Amino acid sequence: AQSVTQPDIHITVSEGASLELRCNYSYGATPYLFWYVQSPGQGLQLLLKYFSGDTLVQGIKGFEAEFKRSQSSFNLRKPSVHWSDAAEYFCAVGARGSGNTPLVFGKGTRLSVIA
């Protein structure tokens, strides 16, 4: 069974600073990989996804993520954080093979942005 680890429970960055949120997964092969964002009281919004091909994927809101097979990682990055990026971020994996199996999520990283 797959699992996802997000080592950082809470990160605080200054507005305008760069950001990297870590995600490690455990799966027998390369899973489908996702990053979601959740603002308070809201559902989850997809930021980006990796299925295959180019290991650097671009998403919405200026986010990108890099898949590294050797490290079983899919870290999320943003070069310059805005105050509106403060939210909870979840990394998730989906199993390959039979399409659209339920997602397995990490516990999330809460991002705070200070002036």
Add this chain to the structure above:
Amino acid sequence: DTGVSQDPRHKITKRGQNVTFRCDPISEHNRLYWYRQTLGQGPEFLTYFQNEAQLEKSRLLSDRFSAERPKGSFSTLEIQRTEQGDSAMYLCASTLFGASSYNEQFFGPGTRLTVL
């Protein structure tokens, strides 16, 4: 607004009462998922449907929980004899199933359940 709606958004109930939540997916989506999210945790899978067929239930889904999707459109999740441990956010998601791909799951805003 993703197009997935959930009702109610908030529910406060007393221990031992039954509650029912509703999810309306995006209209053309044939797969519907229920997840549960407790404080400080990521969403955890509960169950999912392909049209009206319930394909899988998580071990998290005790026999006090039941879900259905009678006409392959909206879905309901019922919890009988609620316990304080059931307090959580219940999230619904939908997608258009593709056997050879993995399409985005669109999430609703969730129903926050508080059991007193």
